Amino acid sequence: MELTDLRKVYQHEGPFATVYLEGRSPGDDAAGQIRLRWKSLRERLLAEGASQGAVEAIASELERGTPGEEQANGRVLVATESGVVLDERWDAALGAGDDAHWGVLPELGAYVRERARSVRELVVIADQEGAQVRQEVVAEYHEPHELDAEIVEGSADEGVHKPRGGALSHNRIQRRADEAVGRNAKDIAAHVSAVATEFRPGVVVLAGEVQARTAVREELPAQLAELIIETDRGGRDENASEEALVEELLRIAHEAEARRAERTAGQLAAGLAHDRAVAGHKEVARAAEMGAVETLLLESDIPASREAFLLNVCAETSAAVTLVPDGTGLTDGVGALLRFPVTG
Incomplete structure (x- = not known):
């Protein structure tokens, strides 16, 4: 995570009230549950000497929110006397609990850790005619947060399906089908490369049909090829399991973050020496x-x-x-x- 993202918070004059609302499964009375949770945090802030302006700013922001969505996602808010200066999703581990702080500086350690352990996954669900390309931010404890999703259709006019049988008359059709798959794969790879330049993924997940993802992998540039993890979970057809793909994305994120942390520990040891x-x-x-x-x-x-x-x-x-x-x-x-x- 680039800490420059937080400059806008630190530019404000404190003290700061920092509130964390844990992500939970929404109940039937989601709004009532949020009110009760906020009441406890509000009393804690006031006991610590928080200004009425900062507390009311957070209360107003919570009243404008969607209770069920807040409970599912979790939330972190930071406010000063002049108003709310940070309002973001916070995908805490279930059981972390709500929390509140009042101090000279905002208490952003939990938020920063969650952002730092998240993995940016560029998910490419390919078939022989096109692909769905998704930009996901995946944390270990919650469902992926989708930033964007696009459908990419290849430009090949020829059909991609090969004829059955081994007749010589079919060879030309088969060759054209192979060429169509290859052309579509180039189109998909070009789009993925363009998206990756802006999104800067930590992992590129190739899912979908085996032949299609193999063709796309061969067309991707070397710097992206090093990030590829293939999976047979998910697909573009309506029978494909989104739940199975999500489980796979979470597993990939967990393993990628573990590798990243171990690599950083090695850099620290070398740097100290x-x-x-x-x-x-x-x-x-x-x-x-x-x-x-x-x-x-x-x-x-x-x-x-x-x-x-x-x-x-x-x-x-x-x-x-x-x-x-x-x-x-x-x-x-x-x-x-x-x-x-x-x-x-």
Whole structure:
């Protein structure tokens, strides 16, 4: 995650009220449930000294929402005396619970972790005539969040279905069918490449018919070919199981995030040995204030010392944030990969 996304929040003058509403299965009285949950959080904020303006700003935003949708998705809101400055989905693990904070800085560690562990999956469900191309942001605990979906039809005029039988008269038709499949695959691959340039996926998932996805894979450029994971789940026809595909996307995201975290832990170890990484909140803060932090490192489920401050200063210096596995042994639960060595 690029922490520059949070600059707009930190540009406001605090103090800040931060509220997390956990994603849950909506009940029959979704609106009533939201009111009860918010009442408890409101009382907590006021007990901590929150301003009436910040509390009322959040209350007004919740009243405008759709209760069932909020319960299903989860939500994080940040407000100051002047109004709400952040309102986003928050796909927390079920059981994380609602939470509220009042302080000089917003408490965005849980939100940042969820964003950092999410995987951007470019899903291509292909057949021999075209494909559905979906941009999904997939977190481990919730259904994929679809940002966009498009149907791409190949430009081949010839039919893609081969005739049965082995008669020589059929060879030309078969050859034309193969050429049509190949032309359609090129069209699909060109579209996927264009989308990937903007979407920047961590994984490209190829699903659908075997021959079609094989043809598309062969047409994709090398930089995307390295990201491909194939699956036989899902398809474009109405009998294909969307539920099975979702399960596969969640599995792929979980494995991709585990690999990413392990890779980052290896980069940290190498960086510490060559003055290109630091650990501990004092060292990270010093590096961040010098503009040296390229990537802030947090453990997956363990809050870091002075986390709110470190997120703020790293956002101001255009750093990214990523996670390492719990138990990595980061001093104070925080580390950083550096743009340049910090000495003296």
